[in-house]
Amino acid sequence: MKIIIIGGGRVVYFLAKLFISKGHRPVIVSQDPAECERLSREVKALVLCGDGSHPPVLEAAGAREAEAVLAITPRDQDNLVACQLAAKMFGVPRSLALVNDPDNLEVFRRLGVNVAFSTTHIMATLIEQQAGFDEIVNLMPLAQGKVTVSEVALRAGLPAVGRSLAELAMPPGSLIGSVIRGETVLVPRGPDRLAEGDRLIILTTPESYAPAMRCLLGDEA
Numbered sequence: 001m002k003i004i005i006i007g008g009g010r011v012v013y014f015l016a017k018l019f020i021s022k023g024h025r026p027v028i029v030s031q032d033p034a035e036c037e038r039l040s041r042e043v044k045a046l047v048l049c050g051d052g053s054h055p056p057v058l059e060a061a062g063a064r065e066a067e068a069v070l071a072i073t074p075r076d077q078d079n080l081v082a083c084q085l086a087a088k089m090f091g092v093p094r095s096l097a098l099v100n101d102p103d104n105l106e107v108f109r110r111l112g113v114n115v116a117f118s119t120t121h122i123m124a125t126l127i128e129q130q131a132g133f134d135e136i137v138n139l140m141p142l143a144q145g146k147v148t149v150s151e152v153a154l155r156a157g158l159p160a161v162g163r164s165l166a167e168l169a170m171p172p173g174s175l176i177g178s179v180i181r182g183e184t185v186l187v188p189r190g191p192d193r194l195a196e197g198d199r200l201i202i203l204t205t206p207e208s209y210a211p212a213m214r215c216l217l218g219d220e221a
Contacts, residue, residue: 002027004061006052006082007072007098008035015070016043027061031073053081055089063090072098080104083113148209149177152200152216159218160200166190170215173208177201 001024005012008030016039019026026045029052030036036049050057052071063069069086071079076099083095097113099105154161160168165176165188179186180199186192194200204212 001025001068002062002066003068003070004029004052004058004063004066004086004092005070005072006030006079007070008032008039011072013039013043016045020044027066029057029061051078053078053085055085058082058085058090063092066090066092068092068094068096070096072096074100076100076104076108080108080111080113083108084111087112148204148206150202150204150209152202152213154194154196154198154200154216156196158216160194160216161196162193164191164193168194168215171208171211173205174212174215175203177203 003019003024004027005015006029008028012028012030016026016028020043026043028036028039028043028045028047029050030039030047031049031051033049036047039045040047046061048057048061050060052058052061052073058069063086066086069083069092071082073079076097079097079099083097086092086095095113097108099108168176170176176188178201179188179192179194180201181195181197188194200216202212202216
């Protein structure tokens with residue numbers, strides 16, 4: 001599947017790597033020449049330098065053959081325009097836009113953008129739940145906010161380090177989906193023990209998020 005990712009930074013890098021590992025063909029579009037050069041060295045994907053909200057750039061990225069477009073720049077207007085063009089001009093069946101201003105969420109949906117999420121809302125949730133910012137690397141809601149995917153980095157001294165999944169007793173509605181240990185991605189089972197430096201991909205419901213973080217991080221969460 002061809003997927004066009006519009007944006008830059010670590011999020012784009014990890015998305016592209018993930019899609020490649022699943023056999024998809026990502027194309028990255030970024031306006032930053034330095035970012036394009038870096039991504040072209042680090043990711044085995046086509047990288048174009050240009051504005052993804054402009055039709056000629058989408059055309060060059062292969063939008064007519066793409067099955068999905070992800071617009072995740074810091075500019076809501078660009079993300080909206082890119083998704084609308086992809087759907088209406090090029091017939092791309094699926095689009096996802098990053099909404100930086102939560103006030104724009106309803107506008108995106110009314111104008112036909114399939115999926116949108118707000119990083120402002122995510123950060124507000126983190127603050128309200130007194131989450132440990134040093135350990136939680138990123139957080140993303142899915143299924144219209146019914147499921148949260150977060151990445152938690154384990155350092156020495158945290159209660160989860162050295163314990164098996166069975167010993168952790170994660171709360172209902174939460175799951176450690178995978179463990180990233182160095183360059184290896186593990187699907188953990190009950191007897192598997194967590195180690196310092198592990199990065200955990202956690203799936204939770206909104207209600208189980210705070211208890212799950214306390215289970216992993218202790219009082220710091």
